[in-house]
Amino acid sequence: MLTLYDYMDSGNGYKVRLLLAQTGTPYTLVERDILKGETRTADFLARNPNGRIPTLQLADGKHLAESNAIMWYLAEGTPFAPADRLARAQTLQWMFFEQYSHEPYIAVARFWKHYLPSLTKLQEMELPERMKKGYAALDVMERHLAANEWFVGGRYGLADISLYGYTHVAHEGGFDLANHPHINGWLKRVAGQPGHVTIAHKS
Structure with a gap:
């Protein structure tokens, strides 16, 4: 187990x-x-x-x-991990993007604004740049989703799950997705996948 x-x-x-x-x-x-x-x-x-x-x-x-x-x-061995060599590399590309260009800004802003009682002076100074880079990551996703239903290979997979984790709660960090219609459509598609469960999070 x-x-x-x-x-x-x-x-x-x-x-x-x-x-x-x-x-x-x-x-x-x-x-x-x-x-x-x-x-x-x-x-x-x-x-x-x-x-x-x-x-x-x-x-x-x-x-x-x-x-x-x-x-x-x-x-491994499930439909979530592509068998095709290029699709596997593209999946890793998006997962590296998530950890390097997405999570450090969207997740950190969420933690600071949603969980901390107050920000330190340094956090207050850093927050605008975190927000700017978080929106930059969301813009990359929006452009990709404008022409693609899913992130890799035309099907739901690991890249989608990886990016969904913090994107679907980005509003808790103060990110407004109103100008990202393709992300919003994708979020609904992910939430509609079989076996979907919600995050247990502080309201």
Whole structure:
């Protein structure tokens, strides 16, 4: 049995839980509250020295970290991971984009504005640039979706799940998607996929 260590509000963790649900993979969920330092204990750091969720414990006791790596592991041999060489590379391209050009801005703005009681002076200074770069990532997605129903190969897959995790809660970070109709259409298509589950998050 797989064991997933996760924080339920995390978009990175949600991506993994969504894939687990849509592949019908059984697992045990162990919640760790990142706001209380529960991923910085000696026990957790022995599982993931980087002290982050999600972390997946495999049946043999080995551990796998980083949400997109976990997703690739879980998707092998399923329709979510393309068999075609180019489609696999394109999927990785979008997943790298998500972690490098999307998550650091959209997810961080969401965390700062939705979970922290107040911002530090440094965060207040950095926020406009985070928002600017977050919108830049959304604009890249919007242009792609203007000509494509899904991100890779004309079908729902790992790239969509990866980008959906934080895009669908971007409004919690103050991002207005009113001018992104193609993203909004895509969000509805993802939410309509079989096995879809919602994120458990703070309202």
